[in-house]
Amino acid sequence: MTDARWLDPEERQAWLALLAVTTLLPGNLDGALQRQGRLTLFDYHVLAMLSEAEDRSLPMSELASRTYSSLSRLSHVVKKLEQRGWVARRQSSEDARVTTAVLTGEGFAAIEQMAPGHVGSVRQAVFDGLDHRDVADLERIGKKIVQQLEPSSWVLREPRINS
Incomplete structure (x- = not known):
């Protein structure tokens, strides 16, 4: 047996959703x-x-x-x-x-x-299906993941633009 820390069912579903986004969105x-x-x-x-x-x-x-x-x-x-x-x-x-x-x-x-x-493509592909809370969650979660991958990332230093 391995000592792998397997994903629990909730983590697996979140991972598959993220993988789908990172695969489909750029294309x-x-x-x-x-x-x-x-x-x-x-x-x-x-x-x-x-x-x-x-x-x-x-x-x-x-x-x-x-x-x-x-x-x-x-x-x-x-x-x-x-x-x-x-x-x-x-x-x-x-x-x-x-x-x-x-x-x-x-x-x-x-x-x-x-x-x-x-911007129209980004809005259609991402933001039209989200509410304000989803957008805030997306930013929060995205920044947490970026912090783990690239702690000195520019996006983490950039002040949030409020409109």
Whole structure:
């Protein structure tokens, strides 16, 4: 016998639900973005993080943190976005060892154009079926899981935006 801590029936059902979400949601949102702008969800996320940053720029290491990716994966995607004219890489004026990703005007215009459709897809896929309490629970639970996976995560440091 093993010393495994097996999931109880309630944990198993929660795990299967989470697994289904993590499997189905990216493909659903990727599909909508592919039709709209030939982007993946990750590509869009990179553009979105840059669009929300001060001066629309971030050091590559910070952008990797905000997009939960490795520097090599991020570098590959930034190169693809550079080829479209949406992102530029620049040497930091404060530290020559630091490379900064900058959202171009063309990139900002592209994300501005895609954002309404993307938000509509997110709303339809996730939020239309939830009430305010569900949304608060989703945030609370998601942050707890992220805390276990990535304790220094940007999402845990980001202040909540109240509207």
